[in-house]
Amino acid sequence: MKDEKKAPKLRFKGFTDDWEQCKLGDVFSFLKNSTLSRSELNYESGKFKYIHYGDILTKFGDITDTRNFSVPFVTTPEKVIRLEKYFLQNGDVVIADTAEDSMVGKVTEIQNPDPFPTVSGLHTIPIRPNKEFAAGFLGHYMNAPFYHDQLFKLMQGVKVLSLSKSAVIQTKINSPSYCEQRLISRMINLIDGTITLHEEKKRQLERLKSALLQKMFADKSGYPAIRFEGFDKAWEERKLKELGDIQTGNTPPTSDSDNYSLDGVLWVTPTDIKSLVISNTAKKLSQVGVTKARIAKAGSILVTSIASIGKNTLLRMDAGFNQQINSLTPTSENDSYFLLTQSEKWSEKMKQIAASATMQIVNKTEFSNISTYVPVHKEEQEKIGSFFKHLDDTIALHQQKINNINSVKKSLLQKMFI
Template sequence: MADQTKGKAPRIRFKAYGEPWADEKIGDVVAEKRRPIVLEDDQRYELITVKRRNEGVVSRGHLLGRDILVKNYAELKAGDFVISKRQVVHGATGIVPPSLDGAIVSNEYLTAVDSEKLLTEFLTIVASLPAMRRKFFLSSYGVDIEKLFFDADDWKKRTVTIPHVREQNRIGTFFRELDLFIALHQRKHANLKALKKAMLQKMFPKLDEGAPGIRFKGFQESWAEESVENAMENIANNSLSRANLNHRSGLAKNIHYGDILTIFGEVLDAQTDDVPLISSDAIVGKLSSTRLRDGDIVMADAAEDEAVGKCVELHNIGTQIVVAGLHTIALRPKNSFAPFFLGYYLNSDAFHTQLLPIMQGTKVLSISKSAIKRLRIRFPTDEVEQQRIGAYFYNLDLLIGQHARQAQKFRQIKVSFLDTMFL
């Protein structure tokens, strides 16, 4: 690629192309196409919808011809560009994927195919950009933003600035490959999250089970059972509100229940996770006796739903001062547990189902320290098995995070190129 500022051309383009981009009347370059069909009563047809925010063309199910009341339908082909006339101002445009080849649409949709001057793949990208989104809005009429209707004839009178189809094809291929990378990492991320959810259910036994359904080879002993009161001791928390915290400077980190519920995973890395700091050094001096250690558990004791009881196991504190904050219950194991085991076990359904009967409240649910003490925990007596379980889930989380970051990285790259490769 090369920077280019002369003539009518984007800032960045592929080196092989030097011709200026041309202003074209949309109606002269968009090849509208409609393939009317006669609906047969006993034939099944796949219908589509175009999602908002340029999220693509998707199936909305199958119907027999007799069940489709409005009969004015047309067939789609893979690669068609589709506009939802009633949702276009919300980004409801997209290209038909191969999986929906042969699906049908009503006359509420505008369909276009490749022309000599404009490829649908390129048009799909252009349609997602602010300049074209503005044209869609200006060519729509109505009072309510949710009920604006698209005037295709008015839109076709407007102009679009485009390169030759050879360059359009190269640009389309580039963004298609970027989308494939994004989709790949999103798919791996989703699959790993589903695997983690399944394994959290299978690798921790319920109270009436002697051992989990899935465990590592070499371990056969039944798991031990102990009350929370006998296995863990309480560490005092504080009631500092968000007004007493910041993310810039301070002598101590403070774990707020809201962050446990919405940001942190089962294991909190005190060095890398974004834990807020206590603004007043004077307050920190009064909390020194409640500082937490690696392996301590901090649980959210309030939430608007059954997420109450979600907790984190602390890791990698080092020399930092870390304390438990507002609406938390801090617990310290009395005996040694392998790193990460308790963090994942206490967040699993095997333990969390015990919390349901002790939740109190209506709009906001809460749990008490006294009620928590009566609950039971299950654990392997062999600390090596605990270690294997904790490490398995911790490494799984590292992979999940890695694919989330990769997907985000490619999304940011795409946004940057969308800004610099188009006019």
């Protein structure tokens, strides 16, 4: 029977031939994977590198250059001979066959497995193409929507999803000429490289922020290690209740729909706290709901105090919030962004309080009595707050660029693959 021919919506100029379609089992051989235990692995040294399904789900992209990734080494000498038949080669593809969500079926294409031979480990399906594909094409293609969507109806399980070899072997693979494969792969590699660049810049800024948080805020000595010029007085110890008004939120009855509306006042729950400054919430309060809620004023810092302890955000507008959150509305003598930045240190103390209690909770009294150190002059608070705001904005900018580029990539994968 003649193979079905297809073509994608978006192509490089000069390519018009339809893509060839075939079953995965017709163009791939299934390799054996290793089932070594964690006790036989080591991150420091050894003879072989070992790819676990968790590495594919959380660490690896479409392509894995094993020279650039920290993966466990196999260290047990007596396993050497047994592992030789499992060595991966350039162009081999490793499929994660287990996950707790739809990430099951994510793949990575192996590149440069030398100088340390690499083996595919627990809960993986390693496969090897029987014909030549352009470097990187398979990794990009098999993570793209057309191919990955085929796997959804093949998944088994409820809480933990899994794929079998017998299911994967029936999936369909479409591919163009080698030349077109190479152009597609190069373009997506360029996009991935740009994403990686912004991710690394973001990580560097986050590491810088972490270091500066330790040096620009005073400890028990009352003096920070790094200060802005013109400030030399010791910081003063204060309890949070001395820095502003503290409230614990509440929940207007959700059974009464009159308390909520689509375009009302923000109503914050812990799941809404995803960034340092909050701008939107899943639910909003109606004018009726506002009268039943506890409202924190713009400039307040919200801190989660039950279960997910110490998630912090700053309000730019008045908002209600639920009983899992405490708010601190700074007095006029204190700077909101300074306190928001410092709240990362409050969180550390809150987690200690919660860890010593029967329930994971920091009540209003405990929250109010957390002690911290603040500058004598508000001007120093404002300089520190402004500095960290600029740093946070730059980190957020890189994250936004990452999100935008990922959106472009997602759109291209939908249009350039079939």
